[in-house]
Amino acid sequence: MPNARVRISARDQQVPLPTAPEVRRRPRQSRAQHSEKALRDAFVRVLLERGYAKTTIREVASVAGVGVGTFYEYFGNMRSLAAKWISDTVKDAELKLRQSFESHRGRPLAEVVDAVLDVQVKNIAADTQTWTLLFTLERQVSAPSAFRRHYDTWVDAWRDALACASDPPPQDRLAMVARMTHAISYGWLSQCMLTTDPPPSEATLRHELGLAVHGYLTGVARLG
Amino acid sequence: MPNARVRISARDQQVPLPTAPEVRRRPRQSRAQHSEKALRDAFVRVLLERGYAKTTIREVASVAGVGVGTFYEYFGNMRSLAAKWISDTVKDAELKLRQSFESHRGRPLAEVVDAVLDVQVKNIAADTQTWTLLFTLERQVSAPSAFRRHYDTWVDAWRDALACASDPPPQDRLAMVARMTHAISYGWLSQCMLTTDPPPSEATLRHELGLAVHGYLTGVARLG
Amino acid sequence: MPNARVRISARDQQVPLPTAPEVRRRPRQSRAQHSEKALRDAFVRVLLERGYAKTTIREVASVAGVGVGTFYEYFGNMRSLAAKWISDTVKDAELKLRQSFESHRGRPLAEVVDAVLDVQVKNIAADTQTWTLLFTLERQVSAPSAFRRHYDTWVDAWRDALACASDPPPQDRLAMVARMTHAISYGWLSQCMLTTDPPPSEATLRHELGLAVHGYLTGVARLG
């Protein structure tokens, strides 16, 4: 069925282009940033509706209300845009994670972990759609190396969190323990997003995750 | 050389057909099965080299040593082939998982769990590439519903495993506990495949996973 | 009309951009119109050489001197282009037919009919190749309903012609008489185009057609 393209094309429905004379030739900076933001938002919207495989530059530009040429001004191709979006979102999340344990430095491990888990669960539960999208996209567009880099960033954050407790895991086990801790929380949250609809309540997610992470750390403490 | 079609061989290396004199109808069947199998194998090989997005029917057929028309004879399109491959592989793994705890029916939970984990780790560790591929593919080609269906199949297997122990988790917690148990083992193994190169040794994978799952189950037993 | 890409009209109706519209729009438009016209002409040329069944989009685009993508920009597929060409040509012919009897309103039937036949024969005789092509194409590409629509348009024109005479056929016979009148002229002209090479002279075509149509109308007048 050729040409059956629905073509969302919010372009026509969207805010009229700056036809007013006074706004005409003043793209100083605000216009440029506006286009970039518009493209980014359009990307997420189209991604949600079509999935990455069917997301075309034409449609993203159209939904953003700019020409395809403008897309190329800001992003050389779809992967760049996708990578940028992922990177920004992940960086933001990692920052929150790091902030979460700063104020618990030197406190017992259990307390530090709870602080981190609280933030993690809240952050994802606050916008499950976006995170589902991100988890999926990551594997599709990221080169394996890029995925690994992001993953390691998260593992590092966990390691720093665990290390700042008054009773951290043994130094020689730290890297592996941090990796498993992240594997559990990331695995649990992402898989719940992808396989349950609606997802468990934030409380359930948090409770079960607490049991798993604390249980694991207890095991490590007792059995190495 | 433009049209230097590789076409090596699959055809030339073809094993002489075992034409048992008494079976008249066989030749066609075995030829058919040969093409189908060749396509399947070629698919996995190309997938490994190019990734799903760059896997073309032309190349799969070429590597399989058959014409493109033959591809369409057996699979209407790439998604069908991918879906079939995933489905078959997953079914096989689930079968192994189920067999693993049959012989431990009525034994303590820890023993049952260890049996399952042994098989799981061994199965995946035996062919990490294939499983990495499969994990990635699943999200790209499966409709979300199909992914969920497969996932639930695994969760169900875990539930049956946990339930057959002499000291199973409380009945009302069983579903959630099975889900988390699977999340931990699946998350740990798949993420290790995707983010570490080379992956941890089978022993390390197994040890750490044991700590996590047993730790979680202990937590469930003590705190609900 | 399947796959009629709406974009064409959308483009033409588009609101002028904020910058000096009269200078901005022109070049693009004329380029656009040039491509569309070139494709149309190329289509007819290829049709003449190859016949519809062997007319490929690639060749039409190539003959037009544009890329295949450009073809799809203006016509979603070959049928659209064919339908558009037929429709335009037929509309033009019908217009000529209608104009031909306007100036004979209220005159005797024979005079009105002669005026119409003069125009019909001249129009077709002026470009026999094109009309041969069109008659053939119509059956191949038009859905039966579209063919019928065009046909009825012509019958309607004839009915209006007959009705404007001072001595028209009886009202209750008008529709049928118009249909036969058209059947005779269309049948005669199209069949002569298709089965004689070279076709009869314009004078012969006209004379014989006059005998047939007038003879029929006389019969109607005398015998009903």
Add this chain to the structure above:
Amino acid sequence: MPNARVRISARDQQVPLPTAPEVRRRPRQSRAQHSEKALRDAFVRVLLERGYAKTTIREVASVAGVGVGTFYEYFGNMRSLAAKWISDTVKDAELKLRQSFESHRGRPLAEVVDAVLDVQVKNIAADTQTWTLLFTLERQVSAPSAFRRHYDTWVDAWRDALACASDPPPQDRLAMVARMTHAISYGWLSQCMLTTDPPPSEATLRHELGLAVHGYLTGVARLG
């Protein structure tokens, strides 16, 4: 270029005329004839449902209940089958036409003509679907020369009919008059089949056609 297959594609070549059908390669007769008949019937059935453009050998064979290979045993390609069907049907009709005026030899022109028109209208009205199909097919598959040949056959038959009357048209006008006579009857009947649904009653078809043909012949007699 290795794969430069010539692909002369019999389909593209002229339609080979049916050659001496009585001696096929000695097929037990009954079985062979059965397959051939089945294919022919299947062809018409599929043609009716799909139209010629979408009629595939696979489907015709499948509907006929034979293998595709068998199709090639009897007809080398679709055009041959189509040509054979057309040719046979037309020959049969022409035979009926010729028989119709044999018994009116030496009678007045009007009587001879009525006899011919009676048979023509009855023959077509008896199976409108088939004739609609045939009219359409003829232009699509026949090379122009083949169409002309069939057409001339009909014109010849009309000429013989007109000539056997006691008051035939003048000798030097005979060819042209026969041509127009056929153009009127063929045009009227075929166009009614194609553009009206349901078609006019047999009586109406016959009455109107009589007016037209007799009117024309009267005109010829009076005005040349």
Add this chain to the structure above:
DNA sequence: CATGAATGAGTATTCATTCAT
């Protein structure tokens, strides 16, 4: 800086035709 018409390489898909059984 922004635009979008034009481009054509690349892909999926169809289907007439062959030939081993």
Add this chain to the structure above:
DNA sequence: CATGAATGAATACTCATTCAT
């Protein structure tokens, strides 16, 4: 003789990318 699995040439169609305006 009949069969239908295998074939691959041929074609429609998509969409990232460029560049004249």
